[in-house]
Amino acid sequence: MNSQISPFISRLDATAKDTEDLLDRLLSATPVDGELSRPARLVKAMRYSSLGGGKRFRPFLVVECAALFEVPRQHALMAGAALECVHCYSLVHDDLPAMDNDDLRRGQPTAHRAFGEATAILAGDGLLTFAFDILSRLQTHPDPAVRIELVSALARASGLGGMVGGQMLDLAAEGRFDGNAPQRLGENEVRTLQAMKTGALLRFACEAGGMLGSATPLQRKALERYGSAVGQAFQIADDLLDLEGDPTLVGKSTGKDAVAGKATMVDVLGAAGAKARLKELVAEAEHALTPFGRGAAILIEGAKFVADRHA
Amino acid sequence: MNSQISPFISRLDATAKDTEDLLDRLLSATPVDGELSRPARLVKAMRYSSLGGGKRFRPFLVVECAALFEVPRQHALMAGAALECVHCYSLVHDDLPAMDNDDLRRGQPTAHRAFGEATAILAGDGLLTFAFDILSRLQTHPDPAVRIELVSALARASGLGGMVGGQMLDLAAEGRFDGNAPQRLGENEVRTLQAMKTGALLRFACEAGGMLGSATPLQRKALERYGSAVGQAFQIADDLLDLEGDPTLVGKSTGKDAVAGKATMVDVLGAAGAKARLKELVAEAEHALTPFGRGAAILIEGAKFVADRHA
Numbered sequence: 001m002n003s004q005i006s007p008f009i010s011r012l013d014a015t016a017k018d019t020e021d022l023l024d025r026l027l028s029a030t031p032v033d034g035e036l037s038r039p040a041r042l043v044k045a046m047r048y049s050s051l052g053g054g055k056r057f058r059p060f061l062v063v064e065c066a067a068l069f070e071v072p073r074q075h076a077l078m079a080g081a082a083l084e085c086v087h088c089y090s091l092v093h094d095d096l097p098a099m100d101n102d103d104l105r106r107g108q109p110t111a112h113r114a115f116g117e118a119t120a121i122l123a124g125d126g127l128l129t130f131a132f133d134i135l136s137r138l139q140t141h142p143d144p145a146v147r148i149e150l151v152s153a154l155a156r157a158s159g160l161g162g163m164v165g166g167q168m169l170d171l172a173a174e175g176r177f178d179g180n181a182p183q184r185l186g187e188n189e190v191r192t193l194q195a196m197k198t199g200a201l202l203r204f205a206c207e208a209g210g211m212l213g214s215a216t217p218l219q220r221k222a223l224e225r226y227g228s229a230v231g232q233a234f235q236i237a238d239d240l241l242d243l244e245g246d247p248t249l250v251g252k253s254t255g256k257d258a259v260a261g262k263a264t265m266v267d268v269l270g271a272a273g274a275k276a277r278l279k280e281l282v283a284e285a286e287h288a289l290t291p292f293g294r295g296a297a298i299l300i301e302g303a304k305f306v307a308d309r310h311a
Numbered sequence: 312m313n314s315q316i317s318p319f320i321s322r323l324d325a326t327a328k329d330t331e332d333l334l335d336r337l338l339s340a341t342p343v344d345g346e347l348s349r350p351a352r353l354v355k356a357m358r359y360s361s362l363g364g365g366k367r368f369r370p371f372l373v374v375e376c377a378a379l380f381e382v383p384r385q386h387a388l389m390a391g392a393a394l395e396c397v398h399c400y401s402l403v404h405d406d407l408p409a410m411d412n413d414d415l416r417r418g419q420p421t422a423h424r425a426f427g428e429a430t431a432i433l434a435g436d437g438l439l440t441f442a443f444d445i446l447s448r449l450q451t452h453p454d455p456a457v458r459i460e461l462v463s464a465l466a467r468a469s470g471l472g473g474m475v476g477g478q479m480l481d482l483a484a485e486g487r488f489d490g491n492a493p494q495r496l497g498e499n500e501v502r503t504l505q506a507m508k509t510g511a512l513l514r515f516a517c518e519a520g521g522m523l524g525s526a527t528p529l530q531r532k533a534l535e536r537y538g539s540a541v542g543q544a545f546q547i548a549d550d551l552l553d554l555e556g557d558p559t560l561v562g563k564s565t566g567k568d569a570v571a572g573k574a575t576m577v578d579v580l581g582a583a584g585a586k587a588r589l590k591e592l593v594a595e596a597e598h599a600l601t602p603f604g605r606g607a608a609i610l611i612e613g614a615k616f617v618a619d620r621h622a
Binding site: 031032033034035036037038039041042043046089093096098099116117118119121122124125126128129130132133135136137144145147148149151152153154155156157158159160161162164165167168169171172176177192195196200 | 342343344345346347348349350352353354357400404407409410427428429430432433435436437439440441443444446447448455456458459460462463464465466467468469470471472473475476478479480482483487488503506507511
């Protein structure tokens with residue numbers, strides 16, 4: 001068996017390709033019903049910010065969690081594409097000069113470096129809005145009750161009590177307001193911050209699979225626990241990459257967290273402690289999937305992939 | 312009869328007050344199901360950007376169009392509050408230094424002057440996201456099919472083919488990109504730009520009333536035509552205020568359009584021509600409402616109010 005192209009990687013890549021193709025079609029130059037025109041510069045900036053990159057790990061989670069319930073793949077891909085729009089908008093806005101002031105993203109100039117700040121702000125706004133457009137479409141699910149549940153859950157995961165709130169806590173922890181020095185956060189505070197900033201979208205990805213598949217309450221709970229463990233593992237791996245990663249592999253500047261005084265689990269637990277915690281989280285993720293038996297093998301591999309990634 | 316407090320103004324004020332109270336409750340410090348916490352600074356900035364000001368004309372349109380179909384007022388107020396969140400987020404982002412760089416809004420410091428750019432960007436993102444949270448709630452309408460239709464229509468009205476797209480066209484017309492001089496747009500181009508930038512949300516307000524009220528296709532068409540005329544009138548009145556208005560009444564800097572080279576109907580038609588067009592639009596709005604008979608009197612007054620406003 002060729003370990004270079006594992007079944008896991010080929011499924012991850014297949015979902016990445018399908019997500020890319022779907023976003024490419026959805027973000028065409030042609031207006032849809034209810035739109036007057038799609039300005040070329042805005043479409044270009046939105047496409048620049050959402051196409052041609054990324055592992056599409058969030059769509060992968062949606063697709064594979066939905067597959068547990070035999071949800072048609074095209075429905076899960078729509079929900080995954082919507083989620084990816086939210087993820088990509090958040091990167092565009094986080095990279096802005098007034099936020100993290102980053103020049104590189106996935107090895108390319110950030111949106112505001114490529115298009116200017118005004119266009120980057122609008123491209124981010126457009127992608128966030130487009131996520132809800134996608135979720136509202138019949139192609140996402142035939143039942144409007146399922147679609148509106150997805151809208152509600154994505155809004156909560158990405159809004160003031162989720163991702164946007166987490167970003168605000170992160171900037172506050174850096175000491176960005178009222179001339180404060182960086183705050184030294186405790187483990188629980190860092191955990192809450194990260195559960196909001198990155199965890200909420202990853203948890204939504206898993207929960208969305210259950211919503212699309214009309215999962216039972218017990219199955220939903222299992223997906224929620226899995227998503228929560230994967231979300232924590234993802235952020236710790238990210239923080240370790242910032243500390244130890246190779247910028248040419250990571251595709252963005254590294255070593256910035258320590259300089260900015262970012263609150264991370266690596267900061268709280270040390271690098272060795274963070275690596276131990278990563279192992280625990282992978283075990284938690286695996287355990288959460290017990291109710292699904294062997295059908296969840298790919299999701300267990302997904303958790304391991306998150307913990308071991310080098311980019 | 313006391314012309315100072317007309318029945319129209321008292322109904323406009325009543326909806327403004329109810330909208331204010333509702334947003335005040337919705338934007339409380341207490342997280343709801345699916346949220347981990349609501350960071351105090353973010354809640355403060357979102358409240359600053361959405362409470363305590365404005366005529367709430369968009370919610371008024373939702374409420375009064377919904378009232379044509381005897382929709383319970385609390386449903387229409389929820390949809391109006393969601394729409395107001397989108398409107399307020401757009402003001403916060405449009406005021407940013409990289410966009411219109413405004414210091415004053417409704418006579419108060421703009422969000423980024425009060426809280427800094429990073430917080431203003433996040434507050435805008437939070438308000439946009441919150442709009443879809445509100446629409447997804449049972450309190451907006453008991454039928455999920457109606458709620459998802461509202462989500463779809465609001466996303467289209469405010470996204471790349473609506474408001475955000477219009478803002479992009481507006482910046483392009485100012486000559487903000489590629490070192491161009493301001494473009495001299497023709498009447499049709501200005502009309503498309505404004506139909507997207509401000510018209511789309513006002514039209515949505517009217518259409519939302521019909522969606523909430525399960526209007527017939529003919530009734531929907533009437534509301535769409537009314538909303539379109541009111542949207543155009545609103546923007547022309549706004550541009551006339553920028554040209555001729557008193558900044559102490561308007562609550563923001565005036566005379567900026569000419570300096571920025573903004574594309575407006577005043578620019579295309581001249582002030583006298585724009586005023587004549589305003590009159591025509593009010594007549595169009597009135598004519599569109601014919602199918603609703605005397606029940607639509609308040610909406611006719613609304614169109615006149617938009618055309619005659621001084622602030």
